[in-house]
Amino acid sequence: MRSLGMNTTDDSGAMVSVIDEGAMITSYIGLILLGAAFVAIGIFSSAVTNSQIIAFILSMFLCWLFYNGFDLLGSFNLMGKFDFVIQYIGITPHYESIMRGVIDTSDIIYFLGLIVLFITAALTVVKSLKR
Secondary structure (H helix, E strand, C coil), X not given: CHHHCCEEECCCCCEEEECCXXXXXXXXXXXXXXXXXXXXXXXXXXXXXCCHHHHHHHHHHHHHHHHHXXXXXXXXXXXXXXXXXXXXXXXXXHHHHHHCCCCCHHHHHHHHHHHHHHHHHHHHHHHHHHC
């Protein structure tokens, strides 16, 4: 790994720091899943409207809602134990779990389900407009 520059050394040749390869790989997996979810949301937003600007605004709002909005809604502590469910609907707890280096099947299923949900919704909208 020294040839890739992943380990750094000081003047005496002692190793100073090592990059955790497992956490790095899971971070890339999480980033790919996050990007795929945002693309699916964008495809759905584009299918809903003919205007590119409205599709962009709708897509940005939905991405914000799923990434940060549900986490904020759940942090108000208005509904007792149901606040945890609202936070769990959002992307943040699933993405942060993967970013820490933990690949849990529930997080993978969440991202794949979110992607399938928005792609299926986009296909339904396109098919309904075709008629």
